[in-house]
Amino acid sequence: xxxxxxxxxxxxxxxxxxxxxxxxxxxxxxxxxxxxxxxxxxxxxxxxxxxxxxxxxxxxxxxxxxxxxxxxxxxxxxxxxxxxxxxxxxxxxxxxxxxxxxxxxxxxxxxxxxxxxxxxxxxxxxxxxxxx
Amino acid sequence: xxxxxxxxxxxxxxxxxxxxxxxxxxxxxxxxxxxxxxxxxxxxxxxxxxxxxxxxxxxxxxxxxxxxxxxxxxxxxxxxxxxxxxxxxxxxxxxxxxxxxxxxxxxxxxxxxxxxxxxxxxxxxxxxxxxxxxxxxxxxxxxxxxxxxxxxxxxxxxxxxxxxxxxxxxxxxxxxxxxxxxxxxxxxxxxxxxxxxxxxxxxxxxxxxxxxxxxxxxxxxxxxxxxxxxxxxxxxxxxxxxxxxxxxxxxxxxxxxxxxxxxxxxxxxxxxxxxxxxxxxxxxxxxxxxxxxxxxxxxxxxxxxxxxxxxxxxxxxxxxxxxxx
Numbered sequence: 379x380x381x382x383x384x385x386x387x388x389x390x391x392x393x394x395x396x397x398x399x400x401x402x403x404x405x406x407x408x409x410x411x412x413x414x415x416x417x418x419x420x421x422x423x424x425x426x427x428x429x430x431x432x433x434x435x436x437x438x439x440x441x442x443x444x445x446x447x448x449x450x451x452x453x454x455x456x457x458x459x460x461x462x463x464x465x466x467x468x469x470x471x472x473x474x475x476x477x478x479x480x481x482x483x484x485x486x487x488x489x490x491x492x493x494x495x496x497x498x499x500x501x502x503x504x505x506x507x508x509x510x
Numbered sequence: 511x512x513x514x515x516x517x518x519x520x521x522x523x524x525x526x527x528x529x530x531x532x533x534x535x536x537x538x539x540x541x542x543x544x545x546x547x548x549x550x551x552x553x554x555x556x557x558x559x560x561x562x563x564x565x566x567x568x569x570x571x572x573x574x575x576x577x578x579x580x581x582x583x584x585x586x587x588x589x590x591x592x593x594x595x596x597x598x599x600x601x602x603x604x605x606x607x608x609x610x611x612x613x614x615x616x617x618x619x620x621x622x623x624x625x626x627x628x629x630x631x632x633x634x635x636x637x638x639x640x641x642x643x644x645x646x647x648x649x650x651x652x653x654x655x656x657x658x659x660x661x662x663x664x665x666x667x668x669x670x671x672x673x674x675x676x677x678x679x680x681x682x683x684x685x686x687x688x689x690x691x692x693x694x695x696x697x698x699x700x701x702x703x704x705x706x707x708x709x710x711x712x713x714x715x716x717x718x719x720x721x722x723x724x725x726x727x728x729x730x731x732x733x734x735x736x737x738x739x740x741x742x743x744x745x746x747x748x749x750x751x752x753x754x755x756x757x758x759x760x761x762x763x764x765x766x767x768x769x770x771x772x773x774x775x776x777x778x779x780x781x782x783x784x785x786x787x788x789x790x791x792x793x794x795x796x797x798x799x800x801x802x803x804x805x806x807x808x809x810x811x812x813x814x815x816x817x818x819x820x821x822x823x824x825x826x827x828x829x830x831x832x833x834x835x
Contacts, residue, residue, distance in 0.1 A: 382625035389777070390617040406624065417626045425795035427622035427710050429778070432795050455626070 383411040387428055395430045399438035407447050407458065414460040418448070421455075511671035514747045515587050516575045521754070522591060523568020525761070526598040530557045532765040532805060536775050539602055540786035540802040541609040542616050556609055560601040567597035584668050602803075606786045616777050623711075631706060632716055638702065638723045641695045641730035645688050648734040652684055655741055659684060663740035665834070671746050684737070686833040691733030693826045695726045702726075704819060705807055708797030710776065717767045718798075718807050724760040728753050765805070776800035 383406045387398040406412045418424075418439070425435045439456050442448045448456045486496055530538060535545040538553060539560070547553045571590035578586045652659065656679075664673030665687075677683035702722035709715045732753040739749060778799050782791040789799050792812040801808045809816035 382623045382627070385622045385624055386619050388617070388619040389779075403624075412624060418624060419622070419626050422795060423629075424622045424624075426708070426797075428620045429710070429794050429796065431793045434793075 385424065385428065387430075389429070395428070396434050396437045396441075399424075399428070399430075399435060400441045403438060403442055404445075404447070407442070407461075412458050414458050416458045418456040418458070511747065512576060512583070514671075514750060515590075516572045518750065518754070519572045519575055519590055519594065520568060521758070522594055523564060523571070525758075526564045526594065527561055527568070529598070529602070529803075530560065532761075532769075533803065534769060534775060536616065537802060539605040539609050540783075541606055541613045542775065542780065542802070543609065543612055544614060547612065552609075552612065556605045560598075560605050563601040564594075564598050567594050587668075603786065613780055615780050616775050618774050618777050620710075620777070629707060629711070631703075632719065634720065634723075638699050638726060640723075641726040642692060644727075644730045644734055645692050645695070648737055649685055649688050652688075652737060652741070656684075658741035660740055665736070665740075667746050682833065687733045687737045690826075690830040690833045691729055693829055694729050694733075697822055697826050698722055698726045698729065700822065701819060704815065705798045708813075708815070709799065709807060710796055712776070712800075713771045713773050714768060714776075714800055715807075717764065717771065720767075721760070721764040721806060724756075724764065728757050728760065731756055768806070 385399060385402045385406070387395055387402065389395070391398065403412075412418070421432050421435045421439065425432045428435070439448060439450060443450050443456070446461050447459060449459050450456050483496055487493065530548070535548065536542055538548050539556060543553070548557065571594050574586050575583075575590055659679050661679050662676050663679070663683075664675065665677045665683075666673065666675035668674045677686070699722075702719050705722065706715060706719050709718070732749070735749045735752060739746070776799050778789060778794070779791065782794075783789055783802055786802060787808065788811060789802075789808055790811045794810055794812070796810055797813045797815050798807040799810055800806075809819070811817075
């Protein structure tokens with residue numbers, strides 16, 4: 379039996395919990411591990427499992443609803459929406475993407491991870507992105 | 511009765527003596543420490559200091575119970591267990607304060623399954639019905655053996671085993687203890703279910719549920735024995751020792767299961783624990799979290815439902831004062 383997808387946050391990472399939840403959920407949506415029509419567990423259940431406040435999870439759900447990934451139904455929770463991939467115009471995204479990637483690489487290097495290991499991880503990730 | 515209470519005092523001392531061993535290796539005196547800390551000189555010293563105090567209090571208390579003159583025995587029977595608990599509590603808290611300097615923060619990534627599959631109770635949960643069946647069976651037995659019940663019978667005994675309060679053969683007098691026990695068991699059941707659905711998914715949550723069902727059996731057995739003692743006329747010490755005979759293996763199995771889980775500790779923030787036992791974290795949605803003293807779970811007092819459950823207990827106790835009074 380396939381295990382259900384999991385959200386994962388790390389309180390020690392220094393990144394706000396709401397951002398970790400939204401990012402982690404977005405990964406599951408982009409990778410297709412949460413498919414359109416799938417119902418998400420209640421805010422209460424997720425908050426309890428992650429050890430955070432209800433509002434933190436609710437805010438993450440709202441962010442993803444604003445991005446068009448989820449539909450929030452009052453009293454019935456959140457459901458994954460079919461989402462058309464927006465058309466990218468110009469090259470502005472590359473600069474933004476590189477800036478964010480550089481920041482993440484710098485943060486990881488400051489934690490003591492060697493450049494060679496980071497590069498190897500990026501290569502692995504690039505292959506996974508191409509495959510998906 | 512002197513011997514029974516002295517044995518009880520020794521038993522209580524033995525349980526308190528064993529307390530540091532009942533917890534996970536990462537917890538010592540409610541302080542999260544590195545797993546090998548308890549084998550270090552500082553860890554061994556803390557355990558030894560606590561145990562010396564408990565052993566001295568237990569032996570002195572037992573000697574007092576055996577040797578005090580008869581006219582002081584009642585007072586000693588109340589004071590000794592209380593003093594033992596106070597010495598143990600003070601020793602525990604003292605070591606907790608000392609070890610707080612060596613505390614580490616266990617943080618592990620938290621995970622949540624993104625599924626709406628229902629959070630099913632384990633198969634053994636139906637055993638929670640047992641205590642209610644036991645109480646109902648005792649009530650039925652009393653109903654069919656009404657004539658065996660004396661018109662006036664003892665319901666409370668002093669430390670020497672002599673009755674000091676009596677009840678009459680009325681519905682309240684006969685069924686009162688069973689009704690109160692049913693209320694207590696119902697409250698325990700609500701706590702067990704709230705613990706299951708209000709704590710993070712873990713194997714320890716399963717052990718907690720089993721332990722709480724076990725405590726229900728203990729309460730039911732205790733009050734069934736109280737209710738049927740008058741018609742059956744067995745010695746009073748049976749009421750003390752039989753439930754203990756159930757409780758001791760229960761604690762032993764419970765603690766061994768908790769220690770043998772092999773799963774990481776619930777990573778609650780150290781700064782949210784007050785005085786080793788109170789957890790107050792408005793930023794945590796859980797109603798129950800794993801205790802720092804290693805014996806089960808406790809409330810997150812920042813969750814309003816914890817106060818509702820405590821109010822329920824207060825109501826049960828108030829009702830008990832009326833029913834048993």
